[in-house]
Amino acid sequence: MIWAKEETLTRQEMSDLQFNRLKETLNRIYEKVPAYREKMNQAGVACEDIKDLDDLAKLPFTMKQDLRDNYPFGLFTAPKKDLVRIHASSGTTGKPTVVGYTKNDMDLWTECVSRIACMGGASSDDVAQISFGYGMFTGALGLHYGLENIGASVVPASSGNTQKQIMYMEDFEATLLVATPSYALHIGEIAKEMGKKLNIKIGLFGGEGMTEPMREEMYKLFGREMKVTQNYGMSELIGPGVSGECLELCGMHINEDHFIPEIINPDTGEVLAAGEKGELVVTCITKEALPLIRYRTGDITRLFYEPCKCGRTTVRMENLSGRSDDMLIIRGVNVFPSQIEEVLLKIPQIGAHYEILVDRKNHMDTMEISVELADESLLDSYAKLGELEKKIKFDLRTVLGLDAMIKLVGPRSLKRFEGKARRVTDLRK
Ligand code: DLL
Numbered sequence: 001m002i003w004a005k006e007e008t009l010t011r012q013e014m015s016d017l018q019f020n021r022l023k024e025t026l027n028r029i030y031e032k033v034p035a036y037r038e039k040m041n042q043a044g045v046a047c048e049d050i051k052d053l054d055d056l057a058k059l060p061f062t063m064k065q066d067l068r069d070n071y072p073f074g075l076f077t078a079p080k081k082d083l084v085r086i087h088a089s090s091g092t093t094g095k096p097t098v099v100g101y102t103k104n105d106m107d108l109w110t111e112c113v114s115r116i117a118c119m120g121g122a123s124s125d126d127v128a129q130i131s132f133g134y135g136m137f138t139g140a141l142g143l144h145y146g147l148e149n150i151g152a153s154v155v156p157a158s159s160g161n162t163q164k165q166i167m168y169m170e171d172f173e174a175t176l177l178v179a180t181p182s183y184a185l186h187i188g189e190i191a192k193e194m195g196k197k198l199n200i201k202i203g204l205f206g207g208e209g210m211t212e213p214m215r216e217e218m219y220k221l222f223g224r225e226m227k228v229t230q231n232y233g234m235s236e237l238i239g240p241g242v243s244g245e246c247l248e249l250c251g252m253h254i255n256e257d258h259f260i261p262e263i264i265n266p267d268t269g270e271v272l273a274a275g276e277k278g279e280l281v282v283t284c285i286t287k288e289a290l291p292l293i294r295y296r297t298g299d300i301t302r303l304f305y306e307p308c309k310c311g312r313t314t315v316r317m318e319n320l321s322g323r324s325d326d327m328l329i330i331r332g333v334n335v336f337p338s339q340i341e342e343v344l345l346k347i348p349q350i351g352a353h354y355e356i357l358v359d360r361k362n363h364m365d366t367m368e369i370s371v372e373l374a375d376e377s378l379l380d381s382y383a384k385l386g387e388l389e390k391k392i393k394f395d396l397r398t399v400l401g402l403d404a405m406i407k408l409v410g411p412r413s414l415k416r417f418e419g420k421a422r423r424v425t426d427l428r429k
Helices: 011-032 034-043 053-058 064-069 103-119 138-149 162-171 181-193 212-222 337-345 376-380 382-400
Strands: 083-089 097-102 127-130 153-155 176-179 202-206 227-234 239-245 252-254 259-264 278-284 295-301 328-330 333-335 350-361 364-373 405-409 424-426
Touching: 011 034, 011 053, 011 278, 034 064, 053 259, 064 097, 083 103, 083 138, 097 103, 103 138, 103 227, 103 239, 127 138, 127 162, 138 153, 138 176, 138 239, 162 181, 176 181, 181 202, 181 212, 181 350, 202 212, 202 239, 212 227, 212 337, 212 350, 227 252, 227 295, 328 350, 328 364, 333 337, 337 350, 337 364, 337 382, 364 376, 364 382, 376 382, 382 405
Parallel strands: 127 153, 127 176, 176 202, 202 227, 350 424, 364 405
Antiparallel strands: 083 097, 227 239, 239 252, 259 278, 278 295, 328 333, 350 364
């Protein structure tokens, strides 16, 4: 089901709508936020210089640092008394990034997430268990409101206490699971161990990447008939609800009537043509409290404008190749952890969990990858383990052009995550 008519506008109708909304937002920001006004003045660009959507490229970027410099509410265009919700994304260092919503922003967020839930096959018939951590993370409450809005019965289980989660799923006959892909896999594994057959037919996953082999793992754990989609978002932009996969599984449809996407070369800032890969930059054109202009997400993807078989005409973004800041440079070679994951998960003898440890020894970068065996039987045969290690090394070298040390470990011995997985440790930093 397509939730909103805006998902099927012609390109011209969409551009007209976007431009009008952009102008209105820009004027408001210029008037209300001194930090923006200063940035635009410094860049020598005025609101009147923006005469069509291509002129967006004249505007300066907004970076995470701008939010930090104006902590907590300095970039907000609505007064604090108009906020009805505040979230924050936990930075690993220093102060978090703070985001806020007015009543209208909450309605807009709910609308965007409702669309994404429908894209993934959700309906009012579903019992939807939300296994994202409730709290400052936008994932849980974002999906919560969107799913309630389409009439699903929401179970706000939050993350953790996995066996109890499984009991709720079984007793309430949950048909839909919301989680990070890594936590969903963990839930599936524990359910299998407990001998439980769950009735989850729809997986709405997000907050971190899901590669194709990971999707395959979902089918193995939850059943082939499950509809497995992922969706994308970012606290600074709104939270979940920026884009989502439809059941055609050919990229994530961006809610373009609210978010204008661009792809830039992350090194030069130059705008790239449709289909080229680079950093996603997003402009919020309808938000009241925090409408960021040309926000650099750090996420690497490309955009496709051809209409989709599902009937939606909104632009699609490819599954992320990673974030520009999680790219590892190992002995001069650029490596995204997602490339390593693609290689590993295609090998049937190993499971979906791995850890990457990067270090520097005697001035040389080293990469050790711990990989879990899918089942214990291999542990009895040195010869088979040796063969498997060789195969993993060979496949990685073919794809990355790089040698890695491989450490094979027994099933279920690596750390599991209840939220976003952290699989890379870089000791060089
Ligand atoms: O993760 C919002 C969200 C919650 C989206 C739940 C979807 C579902 P943040 O915590 O601010 O917000 O983290 C944003 O997470 O820049 C990406 O690097 C990553 N990310 C989010 N969704 C995906 C995805 C939420 N589908 C950061 N694939 C983003 C890959 C994703 N990475």
